Amino acid sequence: MPVDVADPATAAADALLPRPFRVVANRRETSDTVTLELEPLDGDGLAFAAGQFTMLQAFGVGEVPISISGDPARPGLLVHTIRDVGGVTRALCAAEVGDVLGARGPYGRGWGVSDARGGDVVVVAGGIGLAPLRAAVLEVVRARSGFGRVHVLYGARTEDDLLFGDDLEEWAAEPDTEVAVIVDRAATSWPGRVGLVTELVRAAAFDAPRTLALVCGPEVMMRFVGAELTARGVPASQVRLSLERNMRCGVGLCGHCQLREYLLCVDGPVLSLDAVRPQLGIREL
Amino acid sequence: MTDVESAVALDLAGLQALVDLLAAEGYTVLGPTVRAGAVVPGRVTTVDDLPRGWGDTQEPGSYRLRRRDDEALFGYAADAISWKSVLFPSRELMWSGTRTADGFSITAGEGSGGLGDPPYAILGIRACDLHAVAIHDRVLQERALPDVHYAARRKDAFLVTVSCSDPSGTCFCVSMGTGPRAESGFDLALTELLGDEHTFLARAGSERGRTVLDRLGSRPAADGEVVAADEVVERSTRRMGRTMDTTDIRTLLYDNADHPRWDDVASRCLSCGNCTMVCPTCFCTSAEDHTSLAGDTAEHWRVWDSCFTSDFSYLHGGSVRSSTKSRYRQWMTHKLASWIDQFGTSGCVGCGRCLTWCPVGIDITEEVAAIRADPRPTAEQTPIEQTPIEQGGGG
Numbered sequence A: 001m002p003v004d005v006a007d008p009a010t011a012a013a014d015a016l017l018p019r020p021f022r023v024v025a026n027r028r029e030t031s032d033t034v035t036l037e038l039e040p041l042d043g044d045g046l047a048f049a050a051g052q053f054t055m056l057q058a059f060g061v062g063e064v065p066i067s068i069s070g071d072p073a074r075p076g077l078l079v080h081t082i083r084d085v086g087g088v089t090r091a092l093c094a095a096e097v098g099d100v101l102g103a104r105g106p107y108g109r110g111w112g113v114s115d116a117r118g119g120d121v122v123v124v125a126g127g128i129g130l131a132p133l134r135a136a137v138l139e140v141v142r143a144r145s146g147f148g149r150v151h152v153l154y155g156a157r158t159e160d161d162l163l164f165g166d167d168l169e170e171w172a173a174e175p176d177t178e179v180a181v182i183v184d185r186a187a188t189s190w191p192g193r194v195g196l197v198t199e200l201v202r203a204a205a206f207d208a209p210r211t212l213a214l215v216c217g218p219e220v221m222m223r224f225v226g227a228e229l230t231a232r233g234v235p236a237s238q239v240r241l242s243l244e245r246n247m248r249c250g251v252g253l254c255g256h257c258q259l260r261e262y263l264l265c266v267d268g269p270v271l272s273l274d275a276v277r278p279q280l281g282i283r284e285l
Numbered sequence B: 001m002t003d004v005e006s007a008v009a010l011d012l013a014g015l016q017a018l019v020d021l022l023a024a025e026g027y028t029v030l031g032p033t034v035r036a037g038a039v040v041p042g043r044v045t046t047v048d049d050l051p052r053g054w055g056d057t058q059e060p061g062s063y064r065l066r067r068r069d070d071e072a073l074f075g076y077a078a079d080a081i082s083w084k085s086v087l088f089p090s091r092e093l094m095w096s097g098t099r100t101a102d103g104f105s106i107t108a109g110e111g112s113g114g115l116g117d118p119p120y121a122i123l124g125i126r127a128c129d130l131h132a133v134a135i136h137d138r139v140l141q142e143r144a145l146p147d148v149h150y151a152a153r154r155k156d157a158f159l160v161t162v163s164c165s166d167p168s169g170t171c172f173c174v175s176m177g178t179g180p181r182a183e184s185g186f187d188l189a190l191t192e193l194l195g196d197e198h199t200f201l202a203r204a205g206s207e208r209g210r211t212v213l214d215r216l217g218s219r220p221a222a223d224g225e226v227v228a229a230d231e232v233v234e235r236s237t238r239r240m241g242r243t244m245d246t247t248d249i250r251t252l253l254y255d256n257a258d259h260p261r262w263d264d265v266a267s268r269c270l271s272c273g274n275c276t277m278v279c280p281t282c283f284c285t286s287a288e289d290h291t292s293l294a295g296d297t298a299e300h301w302r303v304w305d306s307c308f309t310s311d312f313s314y315l316h317g318g319s320v321r322s323s324t325k326s327r328y329r330q331w332m333t334h335k336l337a338s339w340i341d342q343f344g345t346s347g348c349v350g351c352g353r354c355l356t357w358c359p360v361g362i363d364i365t366e367e368v369a370a371i372r373a374d375p376r377p378t379a380e381q382t383p384i385e386q387t388p389i390e391q392g393g394g395g
């Protein structure tokens, strides 16, 4: 693909073309989820902010939005954690080391982790929602002393659905950092908690007015968590949610990801609770 | 409003000279033509290709050509198919790719249109549709990452607008502030005059429009012709088929998201998506990937999509908008309200096509009026619903 960087029209055209990335690792996280590590074939990696996503493409199958779950300080490695739920994600999960996938991006507005500096950080994840939050936690951990107390509160369906086991252990070993896990349903052998992630929010100790909360999971879970956090005194403007809608282009042209006035791919996916509370209260908006 | 000094008059031979000149300049000249019982965009090489003597009768759910008792070339209302079909075609190849030893290589698709290659000269574009083009410029082009295919087709397009002389029963451009005469955004503006002489009052709206007029050998318009042209526009203004009160419409629709009228319209709407296809501003698209049997070549296409389908809002597990109520609400609220937040302009230009081509005659002006007549603002709901939490999804 000849790239004439001097020509803005060519540059704009190329911005929407997938770039080839080689799979250098495929790690199975759970029965339906893998983490892929990718390296660009044609030059620089994708510098990204935690919470941004790419349009990830399986050649000839299709292209879907996937959050970047890697370390923002290591842009040379593109890391995606993908749950197999349909045609495209199945093909992506099946990619083997050496295979080439297409990616374009990064797109969207991320978590804005640095806004939490000097205060507490409460990360609340449901299911695959931990993927974009992993990037945020890695960013916090790298500059650990810049933040106050850190909570990673994580709910999954079952023990077998937990992602990033090694990371969770490492994060828990950081100073003044609490990692709490809860599952919907458990076998009798599960030593941990069973219930809803809101219980973890209720139990966590943080300085609410000086807390930035980062939340990602199913929408109904985010609504409950948002209500719990604001009830605890976290200002709605300091509760950030990563929202999911169907996205076909990632750059605000296809119209699929509208949430009333927002085009979530460019105005989001991360938005603060006060900006979306009315919208989330309306069914089927 | 017309600048008397710059207004000139063309006769039929002058109009033919305009077509010839634009063709000679390398434009693909397009204009309204009669095909399959409707006025639709087509190639124009002579003025005889234009819908001479044809008018239309449009009402919610119905469109009919009718014979006029004059020789008007532009005596119909809005073309049945808008110019969106040319500048933003329903299917576009974004890229094609080939597997290589090293992965794959990608080539950008080269945009082209069904009616020939750009640059286009569009003759007879209505004021409402000119506004629709300006809206697409904003939506598709004036963006951080623009639609390069649209931009390429739009770049040199030469736009000749013609004032509406005979609006239809579904027109409401006056309410939307978009017509019946264009005030900007064109290269040339014509008003057809059917007096003793068949003439066109012409004004330039751009430098290249002025240059073209100068080369046509037109004569300065007579005072009477300028007055007559203004009268055509005034008459059309008085004869709008419909009106829409747009006062505070954004707040009205946002506040009434749970109005019972949405259930009422949903009981009539077939969720067929016709309204979105004919609308000159609807821009939503989907992506399609095709691959050869062996899987070594692939194509990525962008295709028009409609917010009335269940796929449109599909997330694994189901559609966000599964009811027709939510889909109609999304469409109308987007057109008239959220579009303003997103792009600083209404998404409706009052062309009336969605009324005309709706199989059950749903009328967007009537739906707005019904909500306005009996507003039921929703109290801000608490974001809590007592439904069980399934923690698996999201992302």
Ligand SMILES: Cc1cc2nc3c(=O)[nH]c(=O)nc-3n(C[C@H](O)[C@H](O)[C@H](O)COP(=O)(O)OP(=O)(O)OC[C@H]3O[C@@H](n4cnc5c(N)ncnc54)[C@H](O)[C@@H]3O)c2cc1C
Pocket (backbone or CB within 6 Å): A053, A060, A061, A062, A063, A064, A065, A066, A067, A068, A081, A082, A083, A084, A085, A086, A087, A088, A089, A090, A128, A131, A132, A243, A244, A245, A246, A247, A269, B287, B288, B289, B311, B314, B315, B316, B317, B394, B395
């Ligand atoms: C901002 C954002 C971030 C996300 N991050 C993650 C993440 O980190 N990890 C994760 O697992 N998920 C993530 N998701 C969800 C993920 O995008 C969906 O699970 C995925 O789109 C499902 O696609 P699918 O084809 O596998 O599933 P399906 O349910 O089969 O399809 C979903 C949609 O894709 C269309 N589609 C399917 N096949 C094709 C094809 N061949 N060509 C064109 N269209 C097709 C379908 O029509 C449907 O509209 C994220 C979503 C968003 C919006």
Ligand code: SF4
Pocket (backbone or CB within 6 Å): B275, B278, B279, B280, B281, B282, B335, B347, B348, B349, B350, B351, B352, B353, B354, B355, B364
């Ligand atoms: S919403 Fe209807 S009247 Fe308005 S621009 Fe679209 S088709 Fe025309």
Ligand code: SF4
Pocket (backbone or CB within 6 Å): B268, B269, B270, B271, B272, B273, B274, B275, B276, B308, B354, B357, B358, B359, B360, B361, B362
């Ligand atoms: S409003 Fe009319 S045209 Fe639009 S989807 Fe409903 S039935 Fe079809």
